[in-house]
Amino acid sequence: MNLEPGFDAHAALLVLVGEASLELAGAGVAPQVERQIGAGAARLWPQLKAGQLEVLRLVEQDAAVALLPTSAGEARRLGVAVARCARTVRATSIGVLGLEAVFAGEFALGVQLGNYRFTRFRPDETPEVGTVSIDNLSEEAARRCAHLASGVALARDLVNTPYNHLNAENFSEVARTVADAAGLELRVWSQGECEERGMGLFVAVGQGSAHQPQFIRLTYRPAEPGAAPRITALVGKGVMFDTGGYSLKPAGGMYGMKGDMGGAAAVLGAMQIVAALNPPHEVRAYIAATDNAVSALAMRPGDVFRALNGKHVEVTNTDAEGRLILADALTLAAQEGADEIIDVATLTGAKVTALGSDLAALFSNDAALAGAVRVAAETAQEAVWELPLHSPYLESYRSEVADLKNSDMIVAGGSVKAALFLQEFVSGPWAHLDIAGNALKEKDHPFGPAGATGYGAMLLAELASRP
Secondary structure, eight states, X not given: OEEEESOOTXXXXXXXXXXXXXXXXXXXXXXXXXXXXXXXHHHHGGGOOTTOOEEEEOSSOEEEEEOXXXXXXXXXXXXXXXXXXXXXXXXXXXXXXXXXXXXXXXXXXXXXXXXXXXXXXXXXXXXXXXXXXXXTOOHHHHHHHHHHHHHHHHHHXXXXXXXXXXXXXXXXXXXXXXXHXXXXXXXXXXXXXXXXXXXXXXXXXXXXXXXXXXXEEEEEOOSSOOSSOOEEEEEEEEEEEEOOTTSOOOHHHHTTGGGGGHHHHHHHHHHHHHHHHOOSSEEEEEEEEEEEOOSXXXXXXXXXXXXXXXXXXXXXXXXXXXXXXXXXXXXXXXXXXXXXXEEEEOOOHHHHHHHTTTSEEEEESOHHHHHHHHHHHHHHTOOEEEOOOOGGGGGGGOOSSSSEESOOSOOTTHHHHHHHHHHTTOOXXXXXXXXXXXXXXXXXXXXXXXXXXXXXXXXXXXXXXXX
C-alpha cells in the first residue's frame, strides 16, 4: 500500500471527513459526483456519530462520510473502518479529504493496520488497496506510520504462521532477513553453545525438541549516538509451540499455542521499526526461541537446572516454561550492560483472568521506566495496566531442594508470582509485560482482523526510540 499526501478525486473510494462532505468545491471531484455526495451527506450528516462511517454508493465511485475525529484513538479507528469499507466495496484506491493534519498520520496508520490480511495458506480474492491519498498527510508522517505498520505486519505474520512452518530455526532465518534488510547486527547461539555459556534453563526447555533451539541477539547501533547514551534491551519469549511438556495441556488449551511466541514476534517487529526510526541510542533484542515438547529427552517435573546467574531452579510444572527461558535471557541482557530491560511474553493464564485480553499486565521495579512504558503504551494505543510486585508471594516459589521452583501450582496471583520469579534474574531498571490473551484474537479486533494482533511491536518501538 502506498501512502500519498494530497487528495485523489478519482480514487475508487472517496472518504470525506467533517465539513469536506458538505463542501467539495475546488476538490477536483466531478460535478455530478459532487452533487450526489452533497445530497447524500446532507441527509446523513445530522445522524452521524463519532467514529461512524456512512457509505454512499455512486455510479463510478463510492464515497463515505464521517465526523472529524477528536483524538488520535478516534482517528486510528476511523482509518480501520475505512480499510474495512474499502474491502466491502472492493475499492483499490482511497482518497481522503478534510482530516486535520494532527490526526492524518494516525488515520493513515489505521488504514494500514485494518488492511492487513494473512494470505499465506488461503488466498484473498478481495482486490488490494494500492494507494491511499490523504490531503493533510505530511511526508514525514507517511513514512513513520508505514514503518510502524510494517513492523506490526511482521509480528502478525509470525504469530499467524503455524509451528510446522515456523520452528525456532525458521524464526532465526526470519530474524536474519530482517537484520540484513535493516542493518542490524545478528548473533545466533545454538543449543550446544547456550549449554557452554551456562544457560541451563533455556537449554532445559529446548532439550525435548526435535528442532534446534535458537538464542537470538539483534543489535541496533546509531550512526550518530546521542549526548546521553543509553542501552535498551528488549527480551522476547519465543516458545514456538507449547504442548505443556509432561505437564500436558488439555486439547482445548493447546490449540492456539502457535501464538506462544507473541513476545518474540513483537520484539522482532519492534527492532525492524527501531532501525527505520533511527533513534540516537543503542537497542538490543534478546529472543529465546524454542518449543516445549514431550519426548524421551524432555524435562520432567522434579528436575533441577542451573540458571545463567548461578541459581538452581526446580521444575514443578513443565507448562511454566516461559519464565525459564526468559530468566536466562534477562540475565544475559543484564550481564551485557543494558541500562534498562523490558521483557514481553504470553506468560500466564492468570493475567487473562485478571485483566482480560485488551490490557497487558505491566510489572516494574523502577517507577521511571514504568512511567515511560505507560507513555509509550498510550502513544501506541496498546493498553497496559500496572500490577504490584507483591514480594510475599515469592515465598511460595521457594524450593526445598533448590533456590527456587518455577511454579507453586496455585492459580491465584499467578501473574504476580511469575513476575516475581523473573525479578530474581535482573539487576537495574526492568519492566515485564504479560501479554497473554493480547497476541492472538479469535474475532476481529479494533485494529485488524481475527488472528494475530502484533501487540507490543509499536509499544516497544516507541519506548526504545524515546529521547
